Amino acid sequence: MYPSSGSLLCWLCVLLPGALAVSHVPVLLWSTQRSLWDTLPSVNNGHITTRQELHEIMKTTTESTKNLVVFLQDTLSVDDFTYYSSVYGNENPLRNIQGIMDSAPSFLVLPAVDWKTIDGLLGYLRTQEDWNEVLVTSDSLTVELDEEKPNLIIVKLQSIPRSSERSAAEAFSQNDEQIGKFTRDLAERGVPVTAIYTGMRPSKASKTVFDSPKSGRQLLAVDTTVTYPPLNVTNGTVTCILIYAKSFIVTANTSATFDLTNSTFSSKTVKTASSECSESNTTLSLFYKSPGNGLDSLEIRFFMTNQFYTGSARNWFKIENVMIIPNQQKEKNATFNTTYASAPAEYAYHCQQVGTSSLYPETFVPINSEAKNWEIYIYEFQIQGFNIKNNLFSYASDCSSFFSAAIWMGLVSSIILLWILSYGIFMIMQLTTNDKFDDPKGPTLSIPQSD
Ligand SMILES: *[C@@H]1O[C@H](CO)[C@@H](O)[C@H](O)[C@H]1NC(C)=O
Numbered sequence: 001m002y003p004s005s006g007s008l009l010c011w012l013c014v015l016l017p018g019a020l021a022v023s024h025v026p027v028l029l030w031s032t033q034r035s036l037w038d039t040l041p042s043v044n045n046g047h048i049t050t051r052q053e054l055h056e057i058m059k060t061t062t063e064s065t066k067n068l069v070v071f072l073q074d075t076l077s078v079d080d081f082t083y084y085s086s087v088y089g090n091e092n093p094l095r096n097i098q099g100i101m102d103s104a105p106s107f108l109v110l111p112a113v114d115w116k117t118i119d120g121l122l123g124y125l126r127t128q129e130d131w132n133e134v135l136v137t138s139d140s141l142t143v144e145l146d147e148e149k150p151n152l153i154i155v156k157l158q159s160i161p162r163s164s165e166r167s168a169a170e171a172f173s174q175n176d177e178q179i180g181k182f183t184r185d186l187a188e189r190g191v192p193v194t195a196i197y198t199g200m201r202p203s204k205a206s207k208t209v210f211d212s213p214k215s216g217r218q219l220l221a222v223d224t225t226v227t228y229p230p231l232n233v234t235n236g237t238v239t240c241i242l243i244y245a246k247s248f249i250v251t252a253n254t255s256a257t258f259d260l261t262n263s264t265f266s267s268k269t270v271k272t273a274s275s276e277c278s279e280s281n282t283t284l285s286l287f288y289k290s291p292g293n294g295l296d297s298l299e300i301r302f303f304m305t306n307q308f309y310t311g312s313a314r315n316w317f318k319i320e321n322v323m324i325i326p327n328q329q330k331e332k333n334a335t336f337n338t339t340y341a342s343a344p345a346e347y348a349y350h351c352q353q354v355g356t357s358s359l360y361p362e363t364f365v366p367i368n369s370e371a372k373n374w375e376i377y378i379y380e381f382q383i384q385g386f387n388i389k390n391n392l393f394s395y396a397s398d399c400s401s402f403f404s405a406a407i408w409m410g411l412v413s414s415i416i417l418l419w420i421l422s423y424g425i426f427m428i429m430q431l432t433t434n435d436k437f438d439d440p441k442g443p444t445l446s447i448p449q450s451d
């Protein structure tokens with residue numbers, strides 16, 4: 001039994017723009033030179049430009065251009081254009097860029113480029129030519145160009161404050177103005193240029209444009225939407241555990257609540273020194289001194305294993321159990337087994353809600369009597385205990401993955417409807433024609449009592 005293709009499509013259309021907006025940045029290119037990118041195959045909207053493709057394009061560009069201007073902004077997303085150019089009506093904060101693009105002899109828009117590629121873009125460009133490099137900050141508007149050598153002009157635009165839409169629009173407007181002035185100045189001097197406008201990071205998807213429900217996978221792209229970084233645990237020099245949550249609450253005896261979110265992730269007063277890492281077993285120990293409610297200390301341990309499972313022919317990372325130790329009294333530990341908390345060993349594990357309630361997609365089951373006195377609630381939980389590269393979460397495997405509540409609801413209601421339908425069909429098939437009819441002219445039909 002599968003959900004209808006309609007709901008499947010809908011699910012995809014919710015997921016896709018979110019994913020596109022979160023981990024990709026647009027790259028806009030324009031040139032005073034005619035038909036510069038004509039030989040390139042056209043890019044459709046859903047296409048994600050790879051590092052190699054971008055480098056290919058840059059190669060074509062640098063080969064045929066003498067002056068390259070790179071306008072770099074801290075954050076930029078493709079929906080900034082749709083959002084900021086429509087919301088503010090006549091005072092379109094991006095009018096200069098749009099004007100330049102419209103009147104440029106050739107232009108190219110790459111709607112989705114993996115943002116990590118942009119990090120290395122300048123480095124790549126530098127290897128392409130023997131440039132005269134010029135760095136322009138927001139106050140200097142005219143640049144000295146070298147007549148002999150090709151010029152690489154890097155314009156660092158002011159950053160966009162994403163906290164408020166008003167101030168973001170204002171900053172966009174000023175950046176747009178700067179790009180406009182700069183381009184007009186070069187045009188007046190008759191300097192042929194090719195320009196690139198992009199962002200170092202994607203911005204958060206604008207609420208109005210992609211008003212999608214939290215799909216859980218938004219955290220995947222890491223550090224773009226989070227207010228604080230994940231907690232990292234290092235053994236020696238390598239980061240071996242990363243943990244993140246938006247809310248982390250432990251309750252004892254239904255009344256003593258410990259909100260550990262702040263001390264774990266913001267103020268970081270938590271001690272992780274007792275954590276241990278190895279290739280196969282990892283223990284994350286979170287130790288809180290004076291957590292309140294009359295306790296001297298509270299320790300929470302997550303045991304994770306990395307094992308080969310023959311059934312799937314690969315290593316899996318599993319959270320085996322969770323232990324709460326109050327006041328360092330190990331004999332009073334409250335221990336919980338997890339139900340499914342696992343992911344392929346190269347991945348992180350993500351779950352929107354985990355805890356002791358059976359309503360959550362991942363439930364912690366008490367396995368000793370002490371555990372029955374404790375409740376755990378973790379919201380937007382993400383953890384990785386193995387194979388961490390560059391101190392960043394890997395792709396996260398989601399606990400509810402495909403079978404979210406909405407899908408279940410659709411599934412259950414379609415099963416009920418199908419059942420009603422099949423019952424109806426079954427009943428219709430039971431209908432038979434009478435084999436005896438009353439003949440008004442003949443004698444009255446008599447049905448024998450015993451047959
Ligand atoms: C751990 O996180 C802190 C704060 O977020 C950061 O300063 C530090 O560089 C990180 N350590 C490693 C090894 O990434």
Ligand SMILES: *[C@@H]1O[C@H](CO)[C@@H](O)[C@H](O)[C@H]1NC(C)=O
Nearest residue numbers: 252253256293294295326373
């Ligand atoms: C919870 O109640 C039990 C028994 O009433 C008590 O021993 C324990 O200390 C209490 N836990 C906390 C954290 O107050």
Ligand SMILES: *[C@@H]1O[C@H](CO)[C@@H](O)[C@H](O)[C@H]1NC(C)=O
Nearest residue numbers: 259261262263266267268269
């Ligand atoms: C987090 O803790 C710090 C210091 O303990 C405090 O200043 C801050 O207000 C706390 N933040 C929240 C949201 O509780």
Ligand SMILES: *[C@@H]1O[C@H](CO)[C@@H](O)[C@H](O)[C@H]1NC(C)=O
Nearest residue numbers: 235236238240277278279387
């Ligand atoms: C650190 O962790 C790695 C695996 O994550 C392990 O191989 C190594 O032995 C650990 N080092 C120490 C000092 O525990």
Ligand SMILES: *[C@@H]1O[C@H](CO)[C@@H](O)[C@H](O)[C@H]1NC(C)=O
Nearest residue numbers: 278279280281282303305320
């Ligand atoms: C890992 O944990 C298992 C049981 O959970 C234990 O048998 C094994 O010895 C541990 N391995 C290491 C290296 O600590």
Ligand SMILES: *[C@@H]1O[C@H](CO)[C@@H](O)[C@H](O)[C@H]1NC(C)=O
Nearest residue numbers: 330331332333334368369370
């Ligand atoms: C946890 O408590 C049980 C008794 O409830 C005890 O047998 C066990 O050894 C304790 N575990 C640890 C790691 O101390």
Ligand SMILES: *[C@@H]1O[C@H](CO)[C@@H](O)[C@H](O)[C@H]1NC(C)=O
Nearest residue numbers: 320321336337338365366367
């Ligand atoms: C908890 O998990 C361990 C190993 O994962 C298993 O041996 C044990 O039987 C489980 N306990 C319960 C009560 O399910």
